[in-house]
Amino acid sequence: MPQLENRTIWLTGASSGIGEALAHQLARIPCRLAISARRGEVLEKLAAELSAENNTVRPYPLDVTDREAVPATAEKIAADLGPIDILIANAGTYKPDDPARFDAADYDGTMRLNFSGAVYCIEAVLPSMIERRSGYIVGVSSLVGYRGLPRASAYGASKAALINFLEGLRFDLRRHNVRVSVVNPGFVKTPLTDKNDFQMPFLMPVDEAAKVMMKGMRRGKMEIYFPWQLAWIFKLMRVIPYPLYDRLVRGRTGH
Numbered sequence: 001m002p003q004l005e006n007r008t009i010w011l012t013g014a015s016s017g018i019g020e021a022l023a024h025q026l027a028r029i030p031c032r033l034a035i036s037a038r039r040g041e042v043l044e045k046l047a048a049e050l051s052a053e054n055n056t057v058r059p060y061p062l063d064v065t066d067r068e069a070v071p072a073t074a075e076k077i078a079a080d081l082g083p084i085d086i087l088i089a090n091a092g093t094y095k096p097d098d099p100a101r102f103d104a105a106d107y108d109g110t111m112r113l114n115f116s117g118a119v120y121c122i123e124a125v126l127p128s129m130i131e132r133r134s135g136y137i138v139g140v141s142s143l144v145g146y147r148g149l150p151r152a153s154a155y156g157a158s159k160a161a162l163i164n165f166l167e168g169l170r171f172d173l174r175r176h177n178v179r180v181s182v183v184n185p186g187f188v189k190t191p192l193t194d195k196n197d198f199q200m201p202f203l204m205p206v207d208e209a210a211k212v213m214m215k216g217m218r219r220g221k222m223e224i225y226f227p228w229q230l231a232w233i234f235k236l237m238r239v240i241p242y243p244l245y246d247r248l249v250r251g252r253t254g255h
């Protein structure tokens with residue numbers, strides 16, 4: 001089982017939502033916590049706040065889509081806090097599709113952040129993990145990655161890619177003693193979902209989501225999913241035939 005205590009943990013997307021809530025959970029245990037996101041001033045404030053609970057929380061502002069900046073940040077973290085033992089690649093975003101203004105640039109941007117951003121971070125930490133024969137990679141994807149949904153073809157494709165990538169990587173890294181988990185949230189109340197104009201079933205408070213993630217990471221679960229009610233609906237929807245899936249989604253969403 002991966003141990004979270006006394007480890008160097010790098011968490012991306014820590015300036016709001018799930019990442020911020022997880023940073024609060026992680027700061028309660030003895031660990032060296034590096035937090036990243038683009039907004040440096042928000043990270044500084046959060047690190048100062050968390051220092052009341054854990055004095056080794058440091059901000060490392062970073063745009064994860066900047067492939068050159070990512071390894072430089074990872075090196076700085078390792079130099080300051082010791083080799084990175086655990087990467088939690090959480091940074092991501094959702095922008096609803098607008099088919100009337102279809103623009104491939106939107107797809108590139110979503111893929112670059114939600115998929116490549118995680119890959120770049122993994123690229124930066126993996127050599128040291130393999131050399132030390134120890135490490136834990138956690139990627140935050142989404143239940144939406146299971147199957148196509150209306151207004152989410154860019155987001156869903158990026159998350160499906162991430163699930164598949166992490167699933168494959170798990171096989172390849174097992175013999176190097178590097179563990180891989182994928183996190184698939186449903187709807188969690190964060191600034192990302194605050195933008196949604198539809199009713200979100202089983203919407204979960206963010207602190208609860210962070211607690212489920214902590215529990216799942218402690219167990220080193222291959223897949224950490226929540227809320228369980230929505231996750232099981234999505235798991236069932238994943239295996240039903242296309243015509244039935246289409247009818248159910250149209251009935252529910254009106255698309």
Ligand SMILES: NC(=O)c1ccc[n+]([C@@H]2O[C@H](COP(=O)([O-])OP(=O)(O)OC[C@H]3O[C@@H](n4cnc5c(N)ncnc54)[C@H](OP(=O)(O)O)[C@@H]3O)[C@@H](O)[C@H]2O)c1
Pocket residue numbers: 012013014015016017018019036037038039040042062063064065090091092093094113140141142143184185186187188189190191192193
């Ligand atoms: N909330 C949900 O219901 C839900 C469901 C399924 C999956 N997820 C996934 O969970 C993760 C966190 O989502 P959230 O709901 O917590 O969203 P959020 O509140 O919008 O937080 C997103 C985080 O990612 C950071 N970020 C965005 N672009 C970045 C970039 N280019 N480089 C580095 N950091 C960047 C943001 O900080 P800056 O703006 O400061 O960079 C922020 O800290 C995402 O991967 C999301 O897809 C969320």
